[in-house]
Amino acid sequence: MENLKKTLYDANVGKFYDEWESKASDERESIISRKLDEHIEFTMKNVPFYRDRLSSYGKNGKYPLSSIPVLNSSKLRELLPPQSADIVVGNQKDYNVFQSGGTTGFPKTTIFSHEELEGLNLPNARGFFALGLNKDDRVANMFAVGGLYMTFLHINRMLQQYGCMNFPFSNHSQIGFVKTVVEKFNINCITGITSVVLNALRGMAKAEPGRIRFDKVFYGGEHIYEADKKEIKKTFGAKIIAAPGYGTIDSWYIGYQCAHCDTGVFHAHDDQCYIEIVNEETGKHCEAGEEGLIYVTPFTRRLTPIIRYRVGDRAIWLKEKCSCGRTTPVFKLLGRSDDTLRIGFDSIDYDYMQKAVGKIGRLSSSVQMEKIRESGRDRLIIRVETDAPEVEYSQIAKNLEDEIMKNRDTLRESVLNGAVLPVKIEILKHGDIARNPRTGKLTRTIDSLKSV
Numbered sequence: 001m002e003n004l005k006k007t008l009y010d011a012n013v014g015k016f017y018d019e020w021e022s023k024a025s026d027e028r029e030s031i032i033s034r035k036l037d038e039h040i041e042f043t044m045k046n047v048p049f050y051r052d053r054l055s056s057y058g059k060n061g062k063y064p065l066s067s068i069p070v071l072n073s074s075k076l077r078e079l080l081p082p083q084s085a086d087i088v089v090g091n092q093k094d095y096n097v098f099q100s101g102g103t104t105g106f107p108k109t110t111i112f113s114h115e116e117l118e119g120l121n122l123p124n125a126r127g128f129f130a131l132g133l134n135k136d137d138r139v140a141n142m143f144a145v146g147g148l149y150m151t152f153l154h155i156n157r158m159l160q161q162y163g164c165m166n167f168p169f170s171n172h173s174q175i176g177f178v179k180t181v182v183e184k185f186n187i188n189c190i191t192g193i194t195s196v197v198l199n200a201l202r203g204m205a206k207a208e209p210g211r212i213r214f215d216k217v218f219y220g221g222e223h224i225y226e227a228d229k230k231e232i233k234k235t236f237g238a239k240i241i242a243a244p245g246y247g248t249i250d251s252w253y254i255g256y257q258c259a260h261c262d263t264g265v266f267h268a269h270d271d272q273c274y275i276e277i278v279n280e281e282t283g284k285h286c287e288a289g290e291e292g293l294i295y296v297t298p299f300t301r302r303l304t305p306i307i308r309y310r311v312g313d314r315a316i317w318l319k320e321k322c323s324c325g326r327t328t329p330v331f332k333l334l335g336r337s338d339d340t341l342r343i344g345f346d347s348i349d350y351d352y353m354q355k356a357v358g359k360i361g362r363l364s365s366s367v368q369m370e371k372i373r374e375s376g377r378d379r380l381i382i383r384v385e386t387d388a389p390e391v392e393y394s395q396i397a398k399n400l401e402d403e404i405m406k407n408r409d410t411l412r413e414s415v416l417n418g419a420v421l422p423v424k425i426e427i428l429k430h431g432d433i434a435r436n437p438r439t440g441k442l443t444r445t446i447d448s449l450k451s452v
């Protein structure tokens with residue numbers, strides 16, 4: 001029974017979770033370089049798809065992957081089950097299948113071996129430890145589960161082994177029930193997708209204003225706005241409101257926050273992934289302070305090696321080291337780079353909207369999507385142009401809304417439970433959606449993380 005007492009928390013090396021976080025820069029760089037060489041060699045040996053693709057690997061160069069083609073999300077889908085097994089090492093079949101990206105139409109999936117899932121314990125524990133999770137804490141886990149969602153499972157696994165008290169609610173628990181358990185067990189931490197956590201907290205505060213307190217709020221999966229942070233601090237007395245992990249299901253954990261990180265700033269998990277920030281206009285790697293796109297090559301994914309994956313987020317490396325004393329580099333996330341909007345935890349891409357619009361008569365393909373924040377909740381606005389008479393606008397808007405919502409379970413549920421506001425459709429005359437005055441082009445998607 002003694003073994004059971006050894007927890008992930010107990011594995012910490014003192015001020016930081018593990019030794020990687022305080023290694024000297026030159027040592028860190030040489031380890032990363034060796035890891036990358038080894039991973040590329042493994043991949044070329046085991047995955048025929050990559051053999052030509054990685055032939056120009058620049059071993060010993062400053063940026064060894066700079067001449068390797070970038071792998072984007074749609075290409076990755078073609079290489080994975082159910083479409084193919086082109087990057088599955090050794091034709092293995094004992095894996096876990098998870099959902100990636102949107103929830104509609106053709107299944108977008110990614111696969112993790114059982115070992116890879118266990119491997120998420122390290123970045124999870126490192127991130128939660130950096131934000132002060134300790135063994136006395138009592139944690140409500142409200143991450144998404146079911147429908148092939150992944151995060152709840154590995155967060156639950158980590159919490160079980162961390163040495164704290166664990167409450168596996170998931171995103172499906174009724175807020176009233178959560179509130180009862182929070183009071184009975186004096187739960188002091190909550191973790192989950194940002195919009196779900198905010199909705200649960202607001203629901204509890206509304207039921208009994210001023211009664212429930214949370215010390216620590218660990219969010220993930222979405223940006224949090226300063227106004228939300230301020231509200232939670234005031235309402236619940238929270239001392240820590242931060243993201244223990246940033247990553248995507250198509251890559252791996254890429255970064256984590258410590259208690260000193262401002263909103264959107266993350267330490268790099270650079271022993272987990274090889275991380276590049278690249279200016280796509282010049283093709284050059286960004287210096288600190290210069291904005292670019294994040295590409296990652298997770299060292300940890302040996303079932304399906306993923307080399308130079310284009311995450312789709314913009315970021316900058318920060319010049320200064322973090323004041324916490326960790327030597328891992330820090331970057332700031334600046335939002336999405338592509339035509340996808342994250343509404344609650346549904347990722348809605350522009351092509352989906354074009355297809356929905358195409359199914360409704362009398363609408364042109366001049367379509368714009370915008371994400372706004374109202375009363376601390378996301379709202380999706382769809383603007384679309386038509387030559388139909390104004391008397392028909394409300395019926396067209398209704399038809400379009402039905403068409404958009406009918407295939408989006410996640411968005412529909414988020415609207416129903418109040419985490420996200422209903423979609424707003426704006427039908428406009430031809431030419432009435434504002435164009436860029438310089439180029440005359442219509443802006444397809446608008447998403448500003450700054451719009452508090």
Ligand SMILES: [Zn+2]
Nearest residue numbers: 258260322324
């Ligand atoms: Zn730090």
